[in-house]
Every structure is written in C-alpha cells, then in structure tokens.
Amino acid sequence: MTPFEILFLSTTVFLSHFAHASENVTPFNEGARLASIFSPDAESFLADISLAATTSCDIGKKTCNNKCIPLSGNCCLQGGYCESGNYCTATGCCPIGRTCSGSVRECASGKVDCNDGCMPAGAVCCSGGGYCDAGEICSQNETCRKPGSSGQ
DSSP states (O other): OOHHHHHHHHHHHHHHHHHHTEEEEBOOBOOBOEEEOSOHHHHGGGTTSOHHHHEEOOTTEEEETTEEEETTOEEOTTSSEEOTTEEEOSSSEEETTOEEEEEEOOOOTTEEEETTEEEETTSEEOTTSSEEOTTOEEOTTSEEEOOOTTOO
C-alpha cells in the first residue's frame, strides 16, 4: 500500500465512527406548571399580581421558562428542558457526546406526548402548555392546584 492509500483508509475509518454517532433528536421535555399558593377562590382575584409572587416549584425542582423542571435538568432557550446527560439543540434534546440530526423521534421511555414536548406518563397535560402531576388540576393562571371544595 502506498502512503496515500493508508491515509485514505485511516481517514475513512475515522470518519465512519462519527457517522454512526449521529442519532435523531428527542423532543424537549415539558416543564411542570408552577404550584399556586392560593386557594381556588382567590385565584380569580389575583390575576393582576405577578406570577412570581403567587407561585413556586416543589423541593427538588427549579424554574425554567415559567415552569418547574428537575434540578438536574438543562433549561432550553427554545422552551422545555433536556434531562441530565442531554444537551439542547434547536429542535430538541441530544445525548452529550453525540451529534443529532434528522427528525424528532418519540418520547423517551416513561414519557408521553404533551403539547409539543414530552411529560411523565400519568401526568395531566395542560392545554395552555406544561403539565400538572396526577391528581392536580390545570388552573387558568397557568399553575397547578389540588382539587378544591369549590367544585372545580
């Protein structure tokens, strides 16, 4: 073999490694809606109060785009978040160390479609964006609340 042929084969083998590292992007994860600290009856009277003053995230979560995500999640500027071990792309999430391209594939195991992203299976998908945990209700002020005695 000539030095040129050796260089060509080495380059081809090296580049083929990266071709196999490419995978499809996974959808962004939807953040959970913030939890309202007021009773259902008070929510309608508090429409003019800043959302930050009326809401919070549960322990072990942080805010991201006015939603709650796991502390280990990576908040994406495009909306939603990527789980630990993944980074944000223009269209979704990709495992660290990989190059993602192509169409967005299905949600990860244990997650289901919600709006334009993914949420934990069993959660309640809110029509205005985000989700609430099972047993909670999506409120009009983009928060979650436990069912109240007001019949809602």
